[in-house]
Amino acid sequence: MVLLQDAPYDVVLLDIWLPDRDGLDVLADMHQLAVEMRPEVVIISGHGTIEAAVKATSWAHTTFWKSRSRSIAR
Numbered sequence: 157m158v159l160l161q162d163a164p165y166d167v168v169l170l171d172i173w174l175p176d177r178d179g180l181d182v183l184a185d186m187h188q189l190a191v192e193m194r195p196e197v198v199i200i201s202g203h204g205t206i207e208a209a210v211k212a213t214s215w216a217h218t219t220f221w222k223s224r225s226r227s228i229a230r
Contacts, residue, residue, distance in 0.1 A: 160186060160189060160193065160195070161189070161193070164192065164193050164195065165195040166195055166196065167195055167196045167197075167198060168186070168195045168196070168197050168198070169198050169200060170182060170183065170197055170198070170199045170200075171199070171200060171201050172199065172201040172208055173201065179199060179201070180208065180211055180212060183197060183199070183212060196219075197212075197219070198219045199212050199219070199220045201220075208220070
């Protein structure tokens with residue numbers, strides 16, 4: 157999150173399963189940034205569920221892709 161606070165990024169690629177955190181928690185932290193600092197977010201995961209996709213896409217500018225299949229939410 158420190159990197160996102162220092163300079164705006166256009167896009168962030170994010171997975172649901174991360175080594176030290178849940179990707180949806182990272183997404184929630186990004187949502188706390190000032191609007192002009194929030195990047196577009198693409199979540200790509202082989203472990204996605206419809207519930208996770210709905211939660212992720214409840215925030216603006218987030219796309220959820222379940223790997224090895226079509227997009228399940230936008």
